[in-house]
Amino acid sequence: MTITNPAGNNTFSATRPDTGRAAVTKPGREILAECRHAGVYRDGRWLVQNVDIAVSRGEIVTLVGPNGSGKSTIAKMVLGIVKPDKGDVWKRPGMRIGYVPQRLVVDATLPLTVRRLMNLTGRHDTGDVTMALEATGISHLADVAVQHLSGGEFQRTLIARAILGKPDLLVLDEPVQGVDFSGEVALYELIRDVRDATNCGVLLISHDLHLVMADSDHVICVNGHVCCQGTPRAVAGNPEFVRLFGARAADTLAVYQHHHDHSHLPDGSVRHGDGSTSFDLHQHGPHCDHDDDTGGGDAG
Amino acid sequence: MLDDFFIRALLAGIGLAVLAGPLGCLIVWRRMAYFGDTMAHAALLGVALGFLLEINLTLGVFLVATGVALSLLLLQREDALSTDALLGILSHSTLALGLVLLALMHWVRIDLMAYLFGDILSVSRADLAVVAGVLVLVLALLAWFWRSLLAATVDEDLARAEGMAPKRARVLLMLVLAMVIAIAMKIVGILLITSLLIIPAATARRFAASPEQMAVMASIAGMLGVAAGLFGSLRFDTPSGPSIVVAALLLFLASRVLGSLFGRAFSGKEGDAS
Numbered sequence A: 001m002t003i004t005n006p007a008g009n010n011t012f013s014a015t016r017p018d019t020g021r022a023a024v025t026k027p028g029r030e031i032l033a034e035c036r037h038a039g040v041y042r043d044g045r046w047l048v049q050n051v052d053i054a055v056s057r058g059e060i061v062t063l064v065g066p067n068g069s070g071k072s073t074i075a076k077m078v079l080g081i082v083k084p085d086k087g088d089v090w091k092r093p094g095m096r097i098g099y100v101p102q103r104l105v106v107d108a109t110l111p112l113t114v115r116r117l118m119n120l121t122g123r124h125d126t127g128d129v130t131m132a133l134e135a136t137g138i139s140h141l142a143d144v145a146v147q148h149l150s151g152g153e154f155q156r157t158l159i160a161r162a163i164l165g166k167p168d169l170l171v172l173d174e175p176v177q178g179v180d181f182s183g184e185v186a187l188y189e190l191i192r193d194v195r196d197a198t199n200c201g202v203l204l205i206s207h208d209l210h211l212v213m214a215d216s217d218h219v220i221c222v223n224g225h226v227c228c229q230g231t232p233r234a235v236a237g238n239p240e241f242v243r244l245f246g247a248r249a250a251d252t253l254a255v256y257q258h259h260h261d262h263s264h265l266p267d268g269s270v271r272h273g274d275g276s277t278s279f280d281l282h283q284h285g286p287h288c289d290h291d292d293d294t295g296g297g298d299a300g
Numbered sequence B: 001m002l003d004d005f006f007i008r009a010l011l012a013g014i015g016l017a018v019l020a021g022p023l024g025c026l027i028v029w030r031r032m033a034y035f036g037d038t039m040a041h042a043a044l045l046g047v048a049l050g051f052l053l054e055i056n057l058t059l060g061v062f063l064v065a066t067g068v069a070l071s072l073l074l075l076q077r078e079d080a081l082s083t084d085a086l087l088g089i090l091s092h093s094t095l096a097l098g099l100v101l102l103a104l105m106h107w108v109r110i111d112l113m114a115y116l117f118g119d120i121l122s123v124s125r126a127d128l129a130v131v132a133g134v135l136v137l138v139l140a141l142l143a144w145f146w147r148s149l150l151a152a153t154v155d156e157d158l159a160r161a162e163g164m165a166p167k168r169a170r171v172l173l174m175l176v177l178a179m180v181i182a183i184a185m186k187i188v189g190i191l192l193i194t195s196l197l198i199i200p201a202a203t204a205r206r207f208a209a210s211p212e213q214m215a216v217m218a219s220i221a222g223m224l225g226v227a228a229g230l231f232g233s234l235r236f237d238t239p240s241g242p243s244i245v246v247a248a249l250l251l252f253l254a255s256r257v258l259g260s261l262f263g264r265a266f267s268g269k270e271g272d273a274s
Helices: A071-079 A114-118 A126-135 A151-164 A181-198 A209-215 A232-236 A239-245 A247-251 B005-029 B033-053 B057-078 B083-104 B112-117 B125-144 B146-154 B156-161 B166-188 B190-205 B211-236 B240-262
Strands: A031-042 A045-056 A060-064 A086-091 A097-100 A169-173 A201-205 A218-222 A226-230 A262-264 A270-272
Touching: A031 A071, A031 A201, A045 A060, A045 A071, A045 A086, A045 A201, A045 A218, A045 A226, A060 A071, A060 A181, A060 A209, A071 A086, A071 A169, A071 A201, A071 B156, A097 A151, A097 B156, A114 A126, A114 A151, A126 A151, A151 A169, A151 A181, A169 A181, A181 A201, A181 A209, A209 A232, A218 A232, A218 A239, A226 A232, A226 A239, B005 B033, B005 B125, B005 B146, B005 B166, B005 B190, B005 B211, B005 B240, B033 B057, B033 B083, B033 B112, B033 B166, B033 B190, B057 B083, B057 B166, B112 B166, B112 B190, B112 B240, B125 B146, B125 B166, B146 B156, B146 B166, B156 B166, B166 B190, B166 B240, B190 B211, B190 B240, B211 B240
Parallel strands: A060 A201, A060 A218, A097 A169, A169 A201
Antiparallel strands: A031 A045, A031 A086, A218 A226, A262 A270
């Protein structure tokens, strides 16, 4: 795979409609995809609500959050797989997208080699395929049936397939699950290298906080809604982040502290500092700057 | 030569088998066997409505099979019942409805067995022309949308995310399936259509290294089954549909034996076709 750096990638986005209050809009960034106050409602509850996120060209945005917090739903919303029931989602038209879904099972009755899977959504040059497989360390498995791969090998295949089309936007939903530790480090490095070389935008969902944080430009902590977002350092010091992931995760990076004036209950409602609850869609600041003085409302 | 009823049946059956190869593979890969069965059962309702409204029976079958497929898609969105239960309801109620409707129409005298189990005597020149037309149309559609169909088969989310249209692929697959059911009715019969889709695909699985290879091999297996079955039907005076299915089954069993003998030489450790 030849990775070229497209010239003039810092063009201003003139086509992006006026967003009013976007969460992470930075001047001079070409936004690839964006959710605005977006929510998804299923079976009587909000899977996610009031989501404001954006992914720009050349930026690695990482979604972190506990199981069932709606990380995959947000990724699917960005990709247009799930339509928002509230708010809206904007995606740059004509973008090439590479996607590694959280779960993909190829039926045992489908004869599919690694090489054939690489050409699933588009035909690629044989040399490019080989180079993408080499980049993820599985070129020796090109002619093996995908059903015979180990979990880690299959993830490497999916990553190779996603980066093969030189996408404008890479969406990776827990891409290194089942990969051994040294492999994880190498794959995250690869993702960063691909970003550096092609200036693509990356939306990454990951549990490996300590590995991911270093390379992320922007971290979004999700728990049914966007709890807090910002630089890895800022998010790691956020009390809501600490509550979700524990002090050890946060300790890997420097800490700054502030208190929360509300907490989120399992049904999606909000408990305020004074003990009342509501379903209002309150806004979180970019670094979750809740008022300090009301404090003490967190009930977990 | 086309005056010979047997030659006509053979040609129609071979045309059907060519289509059943790739289509049957898609149905096996997507685990849609019961779905295909439901559409096929609805064909009898199509026959009944065809008589009632005095329209072409093949057209009637196509329309009703399409209608059942689309209503199933709509019902699936409701999520109140599992797909399995919905299929069970539609599959047998459309068959029963067709049988009751045909019985109520006293003025229609038909050989029900011919529709349920196929009748090689009934393939006319016009039927043959329809088979030829459907063959060309369906093969063209499958070839044109093959990448999209395959991508949606592997993962609908992935296909949609990367700019394919999995929903369109699904609707196309249903329309194509309805067409094939309509032409298959006279040859293998309503109750046995699905087996002509599934068995050749299952036969091909062990020997194929790629989806395309499997589709072509399934077509070949289907053609062999149709030819052997029709000759058997003529020789032993058995209904054509069951004879074709038995021949296809024998071929499948032979492939399993062959597969076990030569084992790993073909496709490796697992040999699972369902």
